[in-house]
Amino acid sequence: MSRWEPDALGRLEQAAFALYAERGFDQTTAAEIAKRAGLTERTFFRHYADKREVLFGGSSVLQDHLVQAVADEPDSAAPIDAISAALQSTGRIFDERREGSRQRQAVIAANPELQERELIKMSTIAAALTDALRRRGVHDTTASLAAEAGITVFRMAFERWLVDTGPPDLARHLRDSFAQLKAVTAEGTG
């Protein structure tokens, strides 16, 4: 048998999300995911360390993409604009797979431990974006505030994008949410 399995990663992910939704995350095994995907358990473990990583493996890909996108922004871009542009650049990738994102979110929402993991992953991305801004010469506090605010905006925009029944457009939700954050903070008299 050939070891070449076209789109094994995508098939494993689809099978996993479907099984998590049907049986619950805790009741699903790696062997069952592999079987549903028509692949061997060995193939599963070539791609993922465990069944949780099917949900979170994408986080490091997202993080690398965002860090590179921040680095690629023109020097003249304000920190918050560099963050905003980087986040918006993920829009098309997410838009192509909103249904998968919805399944993933439903699994996470049903499991407090997965919610914690998601929170930690987002915090790790915020730290990576802070570092990416620092490497652009942005001062520590400004870098932290811009990156953390960006991740807050991303989470809000993402939630609204998930429930949006129109054509998927994450970048638009991001722009709207950044504008709202600007309005919210501008109200401060403090």
Place this chain on the structure above:
Amino acid sequence: MSRWEPDALGRLEQAAFALYAERGFDQTTAAEIAKRAGLTERTFFRHYADKREVLFGGSSVLQDHLVQAVADEPDSAAPIDAISAALQSTGRIFDERREGSRQRQAVIAANPELQERELIKMSTIAAALTDALRRRGVHDTTASLAAEAGITVFRMAFERWLVDTGPPDLARHLRDSFAQLKAVTAEGTG
């Protein structure tokens, strides 16, 4: 023997922080904390479910205080100002115990699992503040953005307050950080 132990809570906390610093969190037991505090193990467990709760028991007190403070703000206060005022109202309490906060932070910084717990606690507080704003009639997204941005500002201000060698003034660091967040978001052309 009298069951009345003056300031048992404070003594347990002091003993715990000192032992965590000396031996590490993982190497310290509840029995040792009680002994160091000159109290019984039974007294320890009357106050805390486990040794981790010595570090995080204050989070729910802080959360209740903040939620009440947001509710007490005048109706005319903008959401971000209600959050800012609530956070600043904790300043005096923290200022009285900066050294304890520094010890606590050092223990948490040395232990990834405790860092995750802290992150989750802060996220829980952000959610509680979002609800507190909603009860004031603030729209969902604005409430989330103001509360989450407030917690981001709190974390930044708190870090700077911890390392500040001058007289402790958390409220001032909070005002500075809110002003910086406003400046950072105002730069956005997005």
